[in-house]
Amino acid sequence: MLRQESNGLVTYHFETLRVEGLVHAVFTRLGGCSPVPFASLNVGRLVDDDESNVLENHRRIYAHLGLQPGQVVTTRQVHGNRVAAVDTPDGARIVPNTDGLVTVTPGVALLQRFADCQPILLYDPEHHAVGLVHAGWRGVAQGVARRAVEAMHQAFGTRPKGLVAGLGPAIGPCCYVVGDEVAAAMGYALPDWKAVMQLEGEGQWRFDLPAANAQQLAAAGVRRIEMAGMCTGCNVDEFYSHRAEQGKTGRFAAVAYLQPRGAEQAEAVPTKTRKQADDPELAPFDSLHPAGFPAFDQGADSQ
Numbered sequence: 001m002l003r004q005e006s007n008g009l010v011t012y013h014f015e016t017l018r019v020e021g022l023v024h025a026v027f028t029r030l031g032g033c034s035p036v037p038f039a040s041l042n043v044g045r046l047v048d049d050d051e052s053n054v055l056e057n058h059r060r061i062y063a064h065l066g067l068q069p070g071q072v073v074t075t076r077q078v079h080g081n082r083v084a085a086v087d088t089p090d091g092a093r094i095v096p097n098t099d100g101l102v103t104v105t106p107g108v109a110l111l112q113r114f115a116d117c118q119p120i121l122l123y124d125p126e127h128h129a130v131g132l133v134h135a136g137w138r139g140v141a142q143g144v145a146r147r148a149v150e151a152m153h154q155a156f157g158t159r160p161k162g163l164v165a166g167l168g169p170a171i172g173p174c175c176y177v178v179g180d181e182v183a184a185a186m187g188y189a190l191p192d193w194k195a196v197m198q199l200e201g202e203g204q205w206r207f208d209l210p211a212a213n214a215q216q217l218a219a220a221g222v223r224r225i226e227m228a229g230m231c232t233g234c235n236v237d238e239f240y241s242h243r244a245e246q247g248k249t250g251r252f253a254a255v256a257y258l259q260p261r262g263a264e265q266a267e268a269v270p271t272k273t274r275k276q277a278d279d280p281e282l283a284p285f286d287s288l289h290p291a292g293f294p295a296f297d298q299g300a301d302s303q
């Protein structure tokens with residue numbers, strides 16, 4: 001990723017996603033107004049930081065990106081696998097019970113919050129569509145990254161092999177030892193769970209979350225994946241880490257939105273052009289997934 005600094009705000013950008021018509025940034029904890037332990041650009045509303053600080057931090061992020069608050073859609077993240085397609089910028093909306101957002105509408109800005117879980121940016125250059133996913137181990141276990149690919153396929157006709165994925169700063173294997181329950185969950189969720197789990201001792205596994213998300217995306221047919229290679233636990237000077245800071249910390253933001261793209265902006269955007277079942281690319285992975293997960297929701301009501 002490329003690092004940029006401007007007016008005290010430090011942001012990172014995927015090199016393969018610096019393309020016309022896509023604005024994206026992974027913010028750090030630098031450049032905000034929150035005090036320790038939330039210092040300083042905390043966007044988490046549920047971490048005991050003062051609400052006025054959180055609002056001011058959002059204001060700085062929006063100003064940095066040239067956004068109005070009314071353009072931003074965000075989620076109440078629950079470590080689940082629900083993905084919402086959003087097409088209207090209807091005013092600082094919070095979509096409940098959702099960990100992935102996708103849109104094809106220029107000007108609708110997607111924002112999510114992180115502290116060890118992984119930001120995943122998905123961009124479809126063919127249909128000029130974007131997605132933003134929050135994926136920790138529970139998200140991997142429930143296939144949230146794969147569901148986001150499916151959601152873009154269902155809503156916009158996205159072909160997985162055409163997607164460009166950016167996997168942002170997240171807790172790395174250097175800082176992440178988990179229990180048997182996580183290893184077992186990866187056994188269900190991934191084609192090759194042993195590639196992301198290293199036995200450390202009795203009931204202890206060293207887990208590579210970014211590799212797990214990458215494996216899941218690859219299994220869903222995504223071929224171009226950029227890995228940030230930055231561990232939040234090793235870099236608490238720039239990022240928040242729930243683990244490294246014993247749960248007393250803030251959340252950093254990842255934001256993405258589309259701008260109209262040249263001559264294509266006037267074209268009608270096809271929605272639901274193909275059914276998922278029509279695409280053999282997505283079929284093999286389904287068998288790896290336990291049944292019973294909630295279906296992808298086309299849009300969602302605001303709270």
Ligand SMILES: [Zn+2]
Pocket residue numbers: 171172173174175231232233234235
């Ligand atoms: Zn680390």
